[in-house]
Amino acid sequence: MNVDLDFVSEYAGRHSALLTRRDVARALLAVPSGQALVAVPDLRRAMLAAGNPLSSAFWDSAKSTLTAIEAGVATVGDVQRWLESTGTEPILITRNYFVWPEEGERGPVAAELYERLVSHLEEHVTAGDIEPDLLVSGDADAREVYEGIQDRWLSTALPDGRVPSVAVGDELDEGLFATWDEEEAFALSELHRVLADLPEPSCPTADLAEAARRLRLLLAEPGYPGTVLKVCAGLDGEPLPESDVELWLMLAAGVASPVSDLQDDDEHQFWDLEGELSQEDAALAAICTIHHADWLAAVIALARRGPGVLASPERIARFVAESEDIDVEMDDPEDLETTEALFTSVTPLWERLGIVDDKAILTPLGWWGLPKALERAWSPE
Template sequence: MDFVSEHAGRPPARLTRRDVARALLAVPSGQALVAVPDLRRAMFAAGNPLSAAFWDSVKATLAAIENGVATVGDVQRWLEATGTEPILITRDYFVWPEEGERGPVATELYELLVAHLEERVESGEIDPDRLVAGDSAAREVYERIQDRWLATPLPDGRVPGAAVSDELDQELFASWDEEEAFALSELRRVLADLPEPSLPSAELAAAAGRLRALLTEPGYPGNVLRACAGLDGEPLPEDDTELWLTVAAGVASPVSDLQDEDEHQFWDLEGELSQEDAALAALCTIHHADWLATVAALARRGPGVLASPERIARLVAESDDIDVDMDDPEDLETTESLFTSVTPLWRELGIVDDHTVLTALGWWGLPKALERAWSPE
């Protein structure tokens, strides 16, 4: 009883089913099973006996864990059946972060929701005995209460669901910026030891001319390059170097999505992605480390080196510039498949030729494009 009270931060008389369940899950299941009878008697003596249905569920769940037949989902569902454990994924597809990954806002609001659910249990609106018995109507009430709370403004004006999502977005952006800043510093470290390639003016002018025509054409690859560079509806830069670097940087770090009149098409889970959507999805999936390893290797080797997707996958696997373990053939295949969407766009930019061999323009421009893509300014 002392352990459970300390774990929950409440005296025995105020312990909830959730408090007891979480404390029992915090110790080995065998130890918890042995402790249940004494704990149940102590709770009864404290005037907080809970219910027979709850204690039966405790023994059944702990026994299933001990025997290795309980899944994570089973345990989560049992916790939720205590009546005051927030649902991990709600009917409206709100997802709470894992306990160790919650920021200050999510932690605060999670505890506020627990308190709200405790009030609903006290009022009788939530019936834990029916929940633990698997009553679908009781479960629907339980889910509806949480969806309503997440969408209702608090006295301070915050909408809980939106506030948690905003915090997660900020954490994601901060993590992304940190990763990008580190990748940029590593790229600059690599480039500092290499000679500065001369600008192939004729090749750049020819590539920019082709690019200006391509960006005005409908369909792939013009629409993908426009989206990557964020040039949909925007006038093209007049300077050839600016135009080329803008588009090349966009391939490494796409600025926007495709402009599609049918906005629901992407959410057709039964359909196949178009060539354009598949290409953009691949570009957005490539990690900073893979770009760094690829461009660093090509910059060191210079014009004439093969830059096919297969070769790029091998360059990433063998790179000394990143800490990556790609001994698994599936990892190589994944990297190769992602760069299969890159090399056709590089060909349009003149970074590689028709045989996917790095050109003088690619040797000069790829490092500059990647540096631009990762620079905050």
Template sequence: MDRDFVCTHAGRPATALTRRDVARALLAVPSGVALVALPDLRRAMIAAGNPLSPAFWDSAKATLGLIEAGLATVGDVQRWIESTGTEPILLTPSYFVWPEEDERGPVAAEMFGRLVAYLEERVRAGEIDPDALVTGDAAARSAYEELQERWLSMPLPDGRVPRFAVTDEQDEEPFAAWDEEEAFALSELRRIIAGLPKQPDLPLGELEVAATRLRELLALPDYPGNVLRACAGFEDRPLPDDDQELWLAVAAGVAGPVSDLSEDGDLLEEFTDLDGELSVEDATLANLCAIQYADWLAGVTALARLGPGVLASPERMARLIAESEDIYVDESDTDDLVATEGLFTPVVSLWGHLGIVDGDEVLTPLGWWGLPKALERAWSTPAD
């Protein structure tokens, strides 16, 4: 731990090092090592013409001593880093929170770097007094916070507002993760289905019967017609004339519902009635949306391998998923089995209306042919 280490850690020459650079380098090594190196580092910085200040070195010694003694909290250390005058405040008074360093996306990392550079300019201009910050001056801290709040809400030359740019990226992260998981599941589905020894033929007679019955159901206002319409996104668009297109759209919708139920006057009242029970429609859609990609993949590929005539009851689906070699599941976890069975109970019920399973919950030739295609459709983008 010496001046060269700090320069390498910060990516700057000694003459350009800031208090933040030195503080971060000191925290990058064990506190005992940093304490021992502190006097020599201070002398080396003085020799380089960048002495920083006695207040900073005193605070560094005190903070490292507390860390070494096990008395410093995470908040204490964060506050010390912030007192360098160029470290963005982790939690601002308006409750804007910077993501942790290892969790920042490209936009958050860019905005954080921009703010550090801005604060460095303000220190050079004399608008920020790091010595006042490190000694706990309340007015200096308040001004420091206000300065950052203004910057976060100030549009950049390209029109982006930093606080919204960061929060928008954070909001998009779950969707990006889901998209990645979906793409992987789709590639695995295609790989597994392509490797099956026999590809099923379309049972035209079964499809015609199922499509006729499906059109009748979709014309009804109540369950299961309203759920199937929502799943396929047929609430605001006409049904396709082609039986195969209609059937695949609805079957795919069961695996990936396109929309919710149409709103009516009582919907908000029912939704906010915490003591009331969910309707069969809401409970069904909630279960469909709760099933993970891995469970769909394991269940459908197991049925595709076994072929028509295999039992596809909710209990059997849970067992097929638990025993799948395509995903990792702890077979000994009975709670997971029960939960998976509960999630697939409405699925198997809807499959019955589509002719995927018969009255005994046994996979039909139509289900064998159509389930993999429906799942592929549910997970494919328009470009696919």
């Protein structure tokens, strides 16, 4: 591949007279660094002949960055910062903590708005508001202006009414929700597949009634673990279900798949950004981190073994790692430790639900109810 002016123009989709520093930088980064280094002198002369010489500061920075890449000492951050110093490369993570998706992961909305921001920045470079030569030299004031322009554009409504940061975030959320729904649907089908070959336990009515009685008292009390159970089940001030079965399944399903997040009101505001995580924070964070496959492997293992099996966090981690029903990637010993640590926040809630006893032994209620709770948690309705 010949890295010449024609290549750069074709790569950028622009005539040579209109090429920007960003166009040239991206084209140089698209080929092996050694090849790009060799091409820089001829490319610089060709740009000069085309009436678009760019600047000495840019060409010096290109040589310096490509040399560092070739030597293996340039970090991803170094390269990104060099791209940003062209003045028209959007910052991946802004001062206001907006994060652009990676190039290959942008949806139609993000791709469109990204290019619109590039055009917006080009206008500011042309107007002299953004000074790339100062950016490449590390000038703090120039960087401040460059970042401020992007933050304002991202938070200002476009003529069509869209606020770029909100529009990109909404598209990302839609994609995440769709992926999550697909994972839940697959996990539910796998649960049904495996349970179809297992006997269905009968409901231990007396145990369920006693567990529901204790839970109603617990949910009336402030603090952990009642607060966590209510948040997971989406109980935000509504009356508790009269049915013991409905109450129990709602709470047990919420532990496997929380219905709601932390509330904003004072009663449920757990987060303390200045200090350590509270017990509620830690439990909710752990529960929300457990993968569908881990839940599936754990619950199926317990369903196969029945009441009396040890269901401690350590044992559950082993069930997940050794599952023959569900393919869970757990090649690193740290993965086992992580799974154990996450379920350390689950088993105390299971004990309050009567799924396990005070020695972490699976109960008849847990044997009957855990698969039903998981089914409820993953069902679309």
